[in-house]
Amino acid sequence: MTTLILTLSGEIAIKSERTRKRFEHLLLNNISKVLNIKSYKFEQGLILIETEDDFRKLEKVFGIAHFYKAERIEFDTLERLVEKSKEYFKEKVKGKKFAVRVKRVGRHNFTSLDVAKIIGSALYPYSKGVDLENPEIEVHVYIRDNEAYFYTEVFNGPRGYPVGSTGKTVVLFSGGIDSPTATWLMMKRGVLPIILNFKLGGELHKNMVINELRVLREWSGGHKLRAYFIDAMPILLQLSKVKEYLRVVMLKRIMYLTADKLAERVGALSITTGESLSQVSSQTMKNLYVTEYGINRPVFRPLIGFDKSDIIDLAKRIETYELSIKLPEYCTLAGKSTISADLKEVLEEEKKIQINLESLIENAEKVEV
Numbered sequence: 001m002t003t004l005i006l007t008l009s010g011e012i013a014i015k016s017e018r019t020r021k022r023f024e025h026l027l028l029n030n031i032s033k034v035l036n037i038k039s040y041k042f043e044q045g046l047i048l049i050e051t052e053d054d055f056r057k058l059e060k061v062f063g064i065a066h067f068y069k070a071e072r073i074e075f076d077t078l079e080r081l082v083e084k085s086k087e088y089f090k091e092k093v094k095g096k097k098f099a100v101r102v103k104r105v106g107r108h109n110f111t112s113l114d115v116a117k118i119i120g121s122a123l124y125p126y127s128k129g130v131d132l133e134n135p136e137i138e139v140h141v142y143i144r145d146n147e148a149y150f151y152t153e154v155f156n157g158p159r160g161y162p163v164g165s166t167g168k169t170v171v172l173f174s175g176g177i178d179s180p181t182a183t184w185l186m187m188k189r190g191v192l193p194i195i196l197n198f199k200l201g202g203e204l205h206k207n208m209v210i211n212e213l214r215v216l217r218e219w220s221g222g223h224k225l226r227a228y229f230i231d232a233m234p235i236l237l238q239l240s241k242v243k244e245y246l247r248v249v250m251l252k253r254i255m256y257l258t259a260d261k262l263a264e265r266v267g268a269l270s271i272t273t274g275e276s277l278s279q280v281s282s283q284t285m286k287n288l289y290v291t292e293y294g295i296n297r298p299v300f301r302p303l304i305g306f307d308k309s310d311i312i313d314l315a316k317r318i319e320t321y322e323l324s325i326k327l328p329e330y331c332t333l334a335g336k337s338t339i340s341a342d343l344k345e346v347l348e349e350e351k352k353i354q355i356n357l358e359s360l361i362e363n364a365e366k367v368e369v
Helices: 017-034 055-060 078-089 112-126 178-188 202-217 233-239 244-266 285-291 308-318 343-350 357-362
Strands: 002-008 037-043 046-051 064-074 097-105 137-144 147-151 154-156 168-172 192-199 226-231 270-272 365-368
Touching (some): 064 078, 078 137, 078 147, 097 112, 178 192, 178 202, 192 244, 226 244, 244 270, 244 343, 285 343
Parallel strands (some): 168 270
Antiparallel strands (some): 037 046, 064 147, 226 365
16 A cells, blocks of 8 residues: 655645635545545645555646655654654665655644754764755655654656636647647646547548547546547538638638537637647737637637747657657648738628538537547
8 A cells, every 4th residue: 555645736725725625625536536545634735645556647637746655654752753764764865965854733742843853863874964955865754643654755746726627628629739738738727628620631630639639638637538520521612612811711710610619518618729829820910810709708828929849848748749740731721821811801701601510510520538
């Protein structure tokens, strides 16, 4: 059995007690979908868990700042606590400079500083000395009433909020480098993504997107990711009626309008895209204004200020990059595209298009990953 101590993301820890408890329970629920929890306790911004599963899975659970694999002991006197800490840590500090960090909860006849000094003195003969500023190893002791937890290694969580805690968003998900990265950033803020893909590349395109979603599923806190795949061919046929230089902007408008309809159906309060300002012609400020005109809910663009190199670095960290670069560039709209579409002209051209958005969604292929 492994004992774990989890520290909450800082943004959760500073919230009011009522709000914090809500986030704590949502986080615990997500953890329970990832690990088989044998027991748990909430304790002043910490969660204490016992499990037999691979605890490193917690590195991909949003809402966790840090976690530690700890040894739990019981004690009745300070002398007994020091004795047990020496037994546990003496081999770990051998030949190293160390520091003792103590946290304490409950009523005791000693302070945290007292404990740190006495344990430090007990371990000193086994070490190269004490270095509080730049130790080679940190000795952590967390005391809770008549229990203590010993640990040395700190594992980093991804911080953020538990997925599902802040609402749902419909993500326009092409499957390139940008859209999975934008999806991950929204998940980090506690959002459950509903995936909307227009199959410009047919079944191959769909299958590659599903592979990317399998990677993102590892970050979802156990939530299944629901995807809607729409046949893009009827849309492309309708776009042939539109002026050539407006077709890309018009395609994006249809995608936004479809996402808006889907959001209404699934109870999502926003739309998310992987757009970065002026990265391509459809993402100039003017074209983004025209594209989202008339949309009934906020459009989130987590990557709006990112350089492409920044996006690539994050995609590599998420582990979607190697999949994304295998996706062909499905550029089915030939010809030059304007970087400054006129709204009145676009709305006039839009009248030529006959597409039933409800029908598109109704006929979409639905997949859960």
